[in-house]
Amino acid sequence: MPKPPKMADIAKAAGVSPMTVSRAFRRDASVGEKTREKILQIAEELGYVFDSTASNLRSQRTGFVAVTIPSLNNANFADTVRGLNEALQSHDLQLLLGYTDYNVEAEERLVEQLLRRRPEAIVVTGGRHTERCRRLLQNAGIPVVETWDIPEAPIGHAVGFSNADAMAQMVEHLHGSGARRMAFVGGDDRGDTRGADRRRGFVAAARRLGVDHRLLALGPPPVSMREGCKAMAEILDDPDPVDAVICVSDLAAFGALSECQRRNVRVPEDIMIAGFGGFDIAEIAVPAFSTIDAHSFEIGMQAGTLLASLLRGGGDLDRGRVIQRIRPTLKISRSTAARG
Amino acid sequence: MPKPPKMADIAKAAGVSPMTVSRAFRRDASVGEKTREKILQIAEELGYVFDSTASNLRSQRTGFVAVTIPSLNNANFADTVRGLNEALQSHDLQLLLGYTDYNVEAEERLVEQLLRRRPEAIVVTGGRHTERCRRLLQNAGIPVVETWDIPEAPIGHAVGFSNADAMAQMVEHLHGSGARRMAFVGGDDRGDTRGADRRRGFVAAARRLGVDHRLLALGPPPVSMREGCKAMAEILDDPDPVDAVICVSDLAAFGALSECQRRNVRVPEDIMIAGFGGFDIAEIAVPAFSTIDAHSFEIGMQAGTLLASLLRGGGDLDRGRVIQRIRPTLKISRSTAARG
DNA sequence: ATAGTCGCTGTTAACGATACCAAACAGGCG
């Protein structure tokens, strides 16, 4: 098997210097139009594939943007990644994706692994990190964006919202619909700081409104539909049930809703249900249930746009620390309608 | 801002040669245990982060496995990616992910872009590619795995199943439950070859069984819940409705189911519904609906395991072309129960 | 004692592209 051709081979075949071939492969470079076409054609014929490993080393630019998310199998984070990708791909920036499985130690390892690849920027989910992880990010010398939270002490930029406030809004809405005894269904939140923040917001708002409240924890995140079923089963089996159930995610909320249907418990007449995330299912389920749309896609898009302008934007790099606050939307549906 | 340290700096600080530092950072290399510890400690103190761009170039190994999937926002593909990741991460192989948006031209561009990064292997979804894309993959000189289909003429290895056969199985099941007039709800399938295969399987089986059948196409993939609603609305508005509806994905099936609930159409008594994908929702919805579990995670896991053994497995690289056939599981639920 | 083996460390020269600088060339203008 012959070795694959390199630029020097193309150069020889085209009767130009390797430098000219290099220029022919880049948008910005100045090469005669005819020369470029000839070079590209010869490259195609010889089956040349540009080698970015060499380019990366010499130019000290990889075109990578590293991204850490807790889990791929979560429509919210997937949407954020989609937004990032959309904003970045037109600038020749490639996502380098890794997941942390809702675990800050795993995040630290992952971040180190990603930084070895010399990304030009890094996007992390959440604002809680190990000490060493913070240090790594700070010293990396590249733009850092924390998403989904607005951390108290951001490392670099941030695009997110207050999970606690968003949840508090939902509690107020339910209270306005007449709910007086509420349950919060969440997961263990050692690693899921967003889940923990939502729970905090729930408790704070419930206290403030003087609403009776209880908490259910359901094992490690991500909290799925099945867990929602179990939680609702537990709630309904309780001799002294609640008026309203708020779930840490729409998946759990749907599980809860389905459990009600199985038992012929009416929603919202017998019990109200609300979720979090703005998933399609909240709108499609019967009855549709109330949720909070955190605008996952938008979060990614904004983080991506910010990075694109920082990395490829020309001169105005010094806009300092950017804290982008997204406003989650409360989407009210029949599942939390006030009782006639 | 001082420049970040490189191996030579660590070497100087530790009083050893750069080569020894290099060895200290690798598992396999032979370095004195004391020396290694000292080097790693000094590296940590100086905030050194290993630079794989240089390593990649010199060693001609990147540790990348490139993956193309149609869309991240699809639980099935996300599961496959999760399986891949699980199988590969313990071998120091990083996924390099890109999406094609169900478009073979976009796939071609993506594959070229990915190959520039010199991955050690590439996993693509599906068996249909542009001519140039096939050529690129063939000439890349790395293992190629096609997943989710078993192509007629595989480029390299394959891990998948016959979408057509799987769907035919479902048609047979519905026929066995008494359905005699069926509709298939799918998307435009210019790019979605898996969707197209499922439709083919549906038509073939329906013909074979002499079952009346019709097709609904609902715009570009991915087909979502909303499209399922619309399709079911159309079907129910038809003065001459069908017995059973098979959807190209579970999301569409759930949409269809919810439309029935809105209209108080009973499932399965008035109409049967089946989906595809083995999503959680099929099991949780009320009624639970029948689906085909394609074992998405397993597909990724097997592709990953295969690659790990090819790339890191030692000597037995020559096992030739591997065609791994996954057997999808028909999961039968109440939505397609035979009428009493 | 001597050769052979093993474990560890050092030296040199790449990997394949591009930054940087210099040179060749074309065209415009007085």
Added chain:
DNA sequence: CGCCTGTTTGGTATCGTTAACAGCGACTAT
């Protein structure tokens, strides 16, 4: 015709690591 400006092209050194090989001391077997 010569000078100047701007575009296109070429030569050289280099990015930071590691493959390949050599060297050195310690230990074992004969």
